[in-house]
Amino acid sequence: MRNWSKNQPGSLLNWVKLGGLSKLDNSTLGAIMRRDLHGRRILITGASSGIGRCLAEQLAQLGAHVAMAARSKDKLGELEASLKSRNLDAFAVAADVTVEEDRRRLIEQTAQQFGGLDVLVNNAGVASWAHFAHSTESILRHIMEVNFFAPAELIRLAIPILVEGEQPAIVNVGSMCGRRGMPAWSEYSASKFALSGLSEALRAELARFDIDVLLVLPGLTRSEFSRHLLQSAGRLKIDFTAGMPPEQVAGHIVRVLQKNVTESVVGREARWMLRCQRFFPRLLDRLIARRVRKLYESTE
């Protein structure tokens, strides 16, 4: 039995989630909803580096049982050993989220190991930094597989187990590019927009099961992301070292889970960009297009 609705009946929660209290902002909702992460059974994809790795560390330190997935067996094994040496409960599963069999095994092994699942964090992601005209179909398809189809299918597999969980939630790690498409991140932006749309639709669909769907939209982060790019041919120089530390984004995700914040943007630059997008979308279109034209001026 869940204890989520101890203080508030499920029907009120559903009403709030579906917009009955639309005038309340996220911080107000946060004040009345609190998820205790101690003892929660949490699966994180993309836990071998960057944000996912930091998140696994932080959640394990809060007393959660953490299942960590990625392709890099060695890195996961090392993280698992490090957490276990501190008496924290962690469990590594080498899996490629684009492979159906791996996704099924990942959900089954996690549920078996912990006796269920309370939170699924879809964090694994890849990108390509290049202009669409010079990119390829296989890159587009790969990005959509990792960033959109994999989280979507993991959610489908996890729903029957989450329904039985305590304060169940799905956290989708999107991107600022999932609310404002950016040049040279075209395939990535498309994949993250798809994830944003899926999150919004499922939030209403899954409210009847009391499963919360939370969307986190980080800005530039100083992780291994730049080293994992499928290609890096964009003309603008992006300084990933100036991005937020992954620990900051992970800390934000922890708070999002504790306070049940449905959608949040991480990072000052990202917040500014999305504010401009909201109030001056046409102006932003023009400014960005002018910048891109300038970058190509000398060669075209």
Ligand SMILES: NC(=O)c1ccc[n+]([C@@H]2O[C@H](COP(=O)([O-])OP(=O)(O)OC[C@H]3O[C@@H](n4cnc5c(N)ncnc54)[C@H](OP(=O)(O)O)[C@@H]3O)[C@@H](O)[C@H]2O)c1
């Ligand atoms: N860094 C940024 O500036 C930034 C900004 C906004 C949003 N984000 C989002 O934040 C999330 C985490 O990225 P990060 O910044 O922490 O980058 P990262 O350090 O490159 O981490 C990406 C993780 O995804 C895993 N992954 C990639 N392909 C996979 C696959 N096919 N199967 C399983 N795991 C796979 C990687 O592990 P393996 O290689 O071992 O499989 C790695 O653990 C991503 O969804 C990204 O889109 C990042």
